[in-house]
Amino acid sequence: MIELYVLLAAMLAAAVAAIEIKDLLAAAVALGIVGFSISIMFILLQAPDLAIVQIVVETLTVVFFAAVILRTTNSDTTLAGGLKRELVLPAVIYVTFGIVFLILMGRVMAELPRFGSPTMLVAREYIALGLERTGAANVVAAIILDFRGYDTLGEGTVLFTAVVGVLTIMRRAGRKERNREARS
Amino acid sequence: MSLIVQVIARLLAGMLFLFGTYVVLHGHLTPGGGFAGGVLIAAAFILMSLAFGSVEQTERNSYTLSSVVESLGGVLFVSLALAGYLAGVFFFQNASVYGTGTPLKLISGGIILPANIAIGIKVGAGLFAMFLALGASRFVMKD
Numbered sequence: 001m002i003e004l005y006v007l008l009a010a011m012l013a014a015a016v017a018a019i020e021i022k023d024l025l026a027a028a029v030a031l032g033i034v035g036f037s038i039s040i041m042f043i044l045l046q047a048p049d050l051a052i053v054q055i056v057v058e059t060l061t062v063v064f065f066a067a068v069i070l071r072t073t074n075s076d077t078t079l080a081g082g083l084k085r086e087l088v089l090p091a092v093i094y095v096t097f098g099i100v101f102l103i104l105m106g107r108v109m110a111e112l113p114r115f116g117s118p119t120m121l122v123a124r125e126y127i128a129l130g131l132e133r134t135g136a137a138n139v140v141a142a143i144i145l146d147f148r149g150y151d152t153l154g155e156g157t158v159l160f161t162a163v164v165g166v167l168t169i170m171r172r173a174g175r176k177e178r179n180r181e182a183r184s
Numbered sequence: 185m186s187l188i189v190q191v192i193a194r195l196l197a198g199m200l201f202l203f204g205t206y207v208v209l210h211g212h213l214t215p216g217g218g219f220a221g222g223v224l225i226a227a228a229f230i231l232m233s234l235a236f237g238s239v240e241q242t243e244r245n246s247y248t249l250s251s252v253v254e255s256l257g258g259v260l261f262v263s264l265a266l267a268g269y270l271a272g273v274f275f276f277q278n279a280s281v282y283g284t285g286t287p288l289k290l291i292s293g294g295i296i297l298p299a300n301i302a303i304g305i306k307v308g309a310g311l312f313a314m315f316l317a318l319g320a321s322r323f324v325m326k327d
Contacts (some may be wrong), residue, residue: 011261025248027199028308033188035222048215049215049216049217049220051215052207052215052216052220053219053220053223054226056220056223056227057223059227060223060227060230060311063227063234064315067234090212120311124199131287133278133279133284134214134278134279134284134293134294134296135283135285135286135287135292135293135294136212136287136292136293136294136296137212137214137288137292137293138211138212138213138214138215138217139213140214140215140217141211141212141217141293141296141300142293142296144217145212145295145296145300146276146278146293146294146295146296149265149276149278149295149299150276152303153261153262153265153276156258156261156303156306159306159307159310160254160255160258160306160310162310162314163251163254163310163314164312164320166313166314167251167313167314170317170318181286182231
């Protein structure tokens with residue numbers, strides 16, 4: 001348990017650093033620390049499936065960031081400003097909402113069973129019947145592609161939508177056309 | 185990129201692709217599956233395109249190809265699920281349509297193995313298409 005809290009503290013520190021550091025490459029590395037800490041947590045919590053996905057995706061993300069930063073600029077050009085007057089009201093609203101949310105969340109968390117105690121009745125059924133019903137040795141695969149196939153279909157739809165969105169906004173053909181129109 | 189990066193990338197990319205294929209094909213036996221394996225396959229392609237760069241024409245071709253392959257992966261996944269209707273049972277029906285096979289063998293788990301392959305194709309091609317769309321040619325670094 002203690003190592004989880006150490007990782008959580010490291011993640012919090014890295015997240016704050018990612019926002020505050022002026023050097024963008026260092027900020028990307030700090031963001032990577034957050035993601036890799038999550039994957040270590042998944043390993044500690046005995047979820048190798050998720051850990052593999054998290055490590056691979058995090059590596060790709062950091063590579064993406066590094067490629068972009070090396071090619072463009074390495075300094076944070078966001079204007080640093082103090083607390084402006086028009087931002088006071090939103091800040092007060094956010095903090096108030098955060099406190100209310102924390103109080104309510106604390107009450108809900110108190111209702112939940114202790115960390116790590118198996119109480120999920122449906123999951124117990126999946127683990128008991130997974131091999132017999134599907135013939136798949138990996139119970140996670142049995143759950144995501146058989147018992148919960150609809151979830152995976154939804155996930156695929158999300159990825160498809162993301163790809164379509166990126167391709168629509170970023171495609172070269174569209175940009176070229178607009179440039180030509182602007183030039184002529 | 186420098187010669188060192190190119191040599192290492194050439195050595196690594198094949199192994200990355202092989203490992204990604206392994207993770208996809210053994211998703212029903214070991215940890216991993218279509219998503220993790222697909223990202224690994226995309227990583228192999230991205231590594232090569234970062235290390236060697238690409239001329240605009242090949243980039244545009246692979247961009248079209250990868251977005252088409254991404255959609256084909258999605259269609260394959262949905263049609264695997266629709267096979268349940270053809271057999272007269274439910275959407276995403278597994279055991280009674282595909283059979284479960286012998287547990288712990290490669291051909292087992294019914295729909296899970298082909299669905300993992302479909303997801304792997306979809307994720308790999310989709311991520312590579314995204315990478316190309318986000319401006320791969322602008323990342324090509326001269327030495």
